[in-house]
Amino acid sequence: VVSWSAMLSTYAYGGEADGAKACFESMPQRNVVSWNTMVVALVGTGDGAGQAKQLFWRMPSWDAVSWNAALAVTADGGDVSGAAAIFENMPERNATAWMSMISVYAQHGHLQGAGEIFERMKQQDRGCAAADSAAAWNSMVAAYAKAGHAKAAIEVFEAMQVDGVAPDASTFVILLTACSHQGLLEQCCYYFTAMIGDHGVTPGMDHYSSMISILGRAGQVDRAAEVAEAMPIRGD
RNA sequence: AUCCUGGGUU
Numbered sequence: 524v525v526s527w528s529a530m531l532s533t534y535a536y537g538g539e540a541d542g543a544k545a546c547f548e549s550m551p552q553r554n555v556v557s558w559n560t561m562v563v564a565l566v567g568t569g570d571g572a573g574q575a576k577q578l579f580w581r582m583p584s585w586d587a588v589s590w591n592a593a594l595a596v597t598a599d600g601g602d603v604s605g606a607a608a609i610f611e612n613m614p615e616r617n618a619t620a621w622m623s624m625i626s627v628y629a630q631h632g633h634l635q636g637a638g639e640i641f642e643r644m645k646q647q648d649r650g651c652a653a654a655d656s657a658a659a660w661n662s663m664v665a666a667y668a669k670a671g672h673a674k675a676a677i678e679v680f681e682a683m684q685v686d687g688v689a690p691d692a693s694t695f696v697i698l699l700t701a702c703s704h705q706g707l708l709e710q711c712c713y714y715f716t717a718m719i720g721d722h723g724v725t726p727g728m729d730h731y732s733s734m735i736s737i738l739g740r741a742g743q744v745d746r747a748a749e750v751a752e753a754m755p756i757r758g759d
Numbered sequence: 760a761u762c763c764u765g766g767g768u769u
Contacts, residue, residue, distance in 0.1 A: 528760040535761085560761040588762040595762070619763035626764065658764040665765055693765040700766050729766055736767070 524550070528557045535564035540571065555589065558582045562592050572600050587617045594620065598627040607636075618653035622662045629666030637666040657683070657691040664694060668701035676701045677710075690722055696729045703737040711737050728754075 527550045534543035543564035550557060558578070565575040575596045582589060590613040598606040610616070610624045621644040628636035641663045645654045653659050660683040667676035680698055683690060690698075695718045702710040715734055718724045731754050738747035 525760050530760090532761060554760095556761050558761090563761065586762095591762045593762095617763085622764045623762085656764090660764095662764050668765090691765095696766045697764095703766095733766065 524552050524554050524557065527551070528554075528560055531557060531560045531564065535560060538567060540565060540568040555582070555584055555586050559586070559588045559592055562589070562596070566596055566599065572596050585614075587613075587615050587620065590614070591617070591619045591623060594623055594627075598623070598630075601631075603627060603631050603633065610640075616647075618656060618659060621653050622659055625659075625662040625666060629662070629669050632670060634666060634670055634672075637663065655688055657688055657694055660686075660688055661691070661693050661697060664701075665697050668697050668704075671704065673701040673705040673707055673710075690718075690724070692724050692727055692730070695722075695724060696733060699730060699733040699737070703733065703740070706741075708737060708741045708743075 527546065531543055531546050531550075534540075534546055543561060547553070547557065547561045547564075562575045562579050562582075565571045565578060568574075576593065579585075579589065579593045579596070590609065594606050594609045594613075597609055606624070606627050610620065613620060621640065624640045625637045625644075628634070628640065641659075644659060660679065664676045664679045664683075667673075667679060676698065680690060680694065683694075695714060698714050699711050702708075702714065711734065715726070715730065718730070719726060731750060734750045735747045738744070738750065
């Protein structure tokens, strides 16, 4: 079952819905992972969302991954309230569910909804993986960043540290680009430096390219070149 | 083996 499911996900990855279907149907046995993989495989093909939803409801049983997949499919169709309904009716909410729901709201500009989910997560899930993970906070930082509220994003960034959660590499990618979109050049440089010095995060290609593009847009070609020089590896 | 956070382009 594991190898068949692995094969199935290979089809899914390549966007080959037909191959995935054939594979799914010829499997000797299917478990919940196979079903989940198939549901995801259908997404992004023609009327895939509808088919994925149908398949989802035909599943013999669901796990947390299944529900999250259904949530994602619904949200991709732009159906925010539908996604919210699935979220509310999920038997179990893992870290992924919380983060997905936050980002669904954020992507549709519903900052308040995102904030409410975030608060609920912190209350219901404290001590568990979700609320303590940088990723969960990242989705909230990103929510504000996306809305163009760099200042609020920075506040969340600071709040996470007060809560004892260490920002990770992704946090800084979000933060740097949020500042750049707001034209907060000096803040970018500040956080880039702090990231390395105070947080012990090694800058990756993502961070370098953010910095270079920010500096470039600000006309600071010399500083952009300096950053590029400092890269340990050759860039793209 | 399957869902999920985050940037640049859309």
